[in-house]
Amino acid sequence: MEKQWEEMSSDEKQEALFARWMSPKDPQGNDLKFQSPQAQKAYKERITRIKDAIQMKKLPDRVPVFVIPSFFPVYNAGFTPQEAMYDYDKCSMAFKKLVADFAPDAQIGAVAPGPARVYDILDYKLYSWPGHRVSPDQSYQANEGEYMKAYEYDALIDDPSNFFSSTYLPRVFGALEGFKMLPTLTSILEIYGVAFNFIPFGLPPVQATYKALFEAGAEALKWAGAIGACNMEINAAGFPGLWAGFTKAPFDVIGDTLRGTRGVMLDMYRQPDKLIKAMERLTPIMIKMGVGAAKMNGQPAVFIPLHKGADGFMSDEQFKKFYWPTLREVMMGLIAEGAVPNPAAEGKWTTRLEVMQDLPKGKTLWMIDQSDIAKTKKTVGAIGCLYGNVPSxxxxxxxxxxxxxxxKKCIDVAGKGGGYIVSNGAFFDHAKTENVKAMVEFAKEYGTYK
Amino acid sequence: MAKDLVKALSDLKEQEVVKIVEERLKAKEDPLKILEDARKGMEVVGKRFASSEYFIPDLVYSGEILKSVTELVKPKLTKETETKKLGKVVLGTVAGDIHDIGKDIVVFMLDVNGFEVHDLGVDVPPQKFVEKIKETGAPIVGLSGFLTLAFDSMKQTVEAIKAAGLRDKVKVMIGGGQITDEVTRYTSADAYGKDAVAGVALAKKWAGVK
Structure with a gap:
């Protein structure tokens, strides 16, 4: 009899997730029908290659190669980001063309552009998207702000979920104003807790908010149908999708999303204890988010975009005190449940490498941008698989x-002994097609392990 | 004698700074002298940043402390401070790009190093750079950008400066996360600064400061 999930060791859980990744299902739960026996063979070979690189137990047949773009596939297909964000068919065409053009060992599906109409309906303020504050031919960009005030740490720490619904969400979504009037759901107790706590749902602003939610939900579902079908088609052509989902470093949750860069940096001085307490409070939530995605989608890699711990953004002492402890805890929590954390260290992280190598071997996958590749190989590369470093x-x-x-230099330096995957180092919009092709084809040609 | 304001500010002791300033104002000291000390304190902060003793959080915090000093001193000021500047710099994040962290650090560092900085903000169209160069007569221009699309915006900005007949009157530096020598050549800028400290060094070189 098969072991229950709860009885498995973390190694066994990781194996189980790789096995599920190897045998993808369609939405009805049946085995995915591949385009051809060759596509199925290629799909399994690609995952085996990636798995060997990640686990670092034996050499893959060759160095794998990824293409991890931002809006590049959209430009490559002759569309604008606005078209890709509003027309799901065009978005699908672009990402299908990417794998057809370059045949990478893994890809990230067509989800990245996202459904702009949903953001329109919700009046999303955290981002500007093509046609909304950025021009139609440009990618979306974040608008940092103090969406959580300096004095609101206690509210966040006390009840993160309630803080998000009653305070954060109405601030970043204009259409969700009505959430401010909602009761705390845990007050709905006993028969006398019912009537009073349901009054807000009768108020016009709350009802308007729910109307927007229904509309946004219907649109998101439409998007998921189109993009899900596209991703499945890409898988069926033999190209595995890399990420089950994403999670974040608790410092970045606060620094990117809630307090903004300036806010979080002032908090490091003015209220360090509360900042640390809030990050500790967010840690299990971030673990659950990543593990949930891995288990639901049946694949191990969980993307973690790293931002404000990069070289220069803080001192090494500050990094060790504020950034690393809860990030490490999130990664360890993912590893315990068989997931493979995939931190993306965009920019330079050279001074952080020694601290970040404090993790078990064969359990992590790192996107490396401009960090010194030789030094990265010796430190983080000794315990985890690296990909990237080809500059935008x-x-x-x-x-x-x-x-x-x-x-060639990357493979010579980082490919030795396995644990390296050729890839671009940062999410890129613009590139020459022949250059991306050269990257993939040369990796396949030169990267064979003899 | 009140405690040393320069030291308290450069060591980022916010409460101490506020206390010293309040005491000195109470003692009817010339507010300009207080501001001069604050400026010196910020200069030390800039030096510590340049030598990697301080990092971005420390810069941001020092800026906040300076803001509270200015707020305390401002009501007592009778005349504007006039400090001699090393030179003018026009700076901004290029069209299509709204990233500001890197640009703000360069602005800060140029400012504490004695430059008069005209910060145009983010998503700045080429023509706005041209107008500001004309208006200020600044001999140094800084173009910031984080995205790969910024390469083209930078190129177009340099072209617009050229079309306005200003190219030989200004030196152009570029900077940002993905900038390299290759990008410098592509955009026809004069140089790129790999970080804010390098940017200041370029500005000083071009302004003829040792």
């Missing part, structure tokens, strides 16, 4: 020969 500027402005030379 080179892909946008260099020549195919320069790209090949760069990839």
């Amino acid at each position: 500027a080179l892909l946008a402005l260099g020549t195919p020969q320069e790209v090949k030379d760069y990839v």
Whole structure:
């Protein structure tokens, strides 16, 4: 009899998630029908290659290669970001073309552009998107702000869920104003807790908010149908999707989303204890978010975009005190449940490498941008699999020969003994097609382990 | 004698700074002298940032402390401070890009190093750079950008400066997360600064400061 999830060790859980990734299902729960026996074979070979690179137990047949773009597939297909965000068919076409053009070992599906109509309906303020405060031919960008005030730490720590629904969400979504009037749901106790706590749901602003929610939900569902079908088609063509979902470093949850860069940096001085307490409070929530996605989608890798711990953003002492402890705890929580944390260290993290190597071996996957690749290999690369380091500027402005030379250097330095995957290092919008092609093809040609 | 304001500010002791300023104002000291000390304190902060003793949180915090000093002193000021500046710099994040963290650090560092900085903000169209250069006569221009699309915006901005007949009157530096020598060549900028400290060094070189 098969072991129950709860009885498995973390190694067994990781194996189980890799096994599920290897045998994808369609939405009805049946085995996914591949386009051809060759596509199925290629799909399994690709996952085996990636798995060997991640687990670091044996050498893969060759160095795997990823293409991890931002809006590049959209430009590559001749569309604008606005078209891709409003027309789900065009978005699907763009991402299908990406795998057809480059045949990478893993891809990230067509979810990244997202459904702009949902953001329109909700009047989303945290981001500007093409046609809304940025021009139609540009990618969406974040609008940082103090969406949580300096004095609101206690409210967040006390009840994060309630803080999000009654305070944070109405601030970042204009259409969710009515949430401010909602009762705390845990007050709905006994028969006498019912009537009073349901009064707000009868108020016009709350009803307007729910109307917007229904509309946004219907649109999100439409998007999920179109994009889900597209992703399944990409899988069926033999290309596994890399990420089950995402989670974040607790410091970035506060610094990116709630307090903003300036806010969180002042808090490091003015209220460090509350900042740390809030991050500790968010840690299990971030673990649950990542693990939930891995288990639901049946695949191990969980994306963690790292932001405000990069070189220069704080001192090493501040990094060790504020950034790393709860990030490590999130990663350890994911690992315990068999997931493979995939922190994306965009920018430079060279000074953080020694601290960040304090993790078990063969359990993590790291996207590396401009960190020194040799030093990364010796530190974080000794315990985890690395991918990336091919610079955006080179892909946008260099020549195919320069790209090949760069990839050769990466493989020579980081590919030794396995645990390296060729890839771009930062999410990119603009690149020359021939350069991306050169990156993938040269990796396949030069990266074979003999 | 009140405790040393320069030291308290450069050591980022917010409460101490506020106390010293309040005491000195109470003692009817010339507010300009207090501001001069605060400026010196910020200069030390800039130096510590340049030598990697301080990082962005420390800069942000020092800026906040300075703000409270200015708020305390301002009501007592009878005339504006006039400090001699090293030179003018026009700076902004280029069209299509709204990232400001990197740009703000460069503005801060140029400011504490004695430059008169005209910060145009984010998503700045080429023509706005041109107008500001004309208006201020600034000989130094800084273009910031984080996204790969910024490469083209930077190129277009340099072209607009050229079309306005200003290219030989200004030196252009670029900076941002994905900027390299290759991007510098592509945009026809004069140089790129890999960080704010390098940006200040370039500005000083171009302004003829040792």
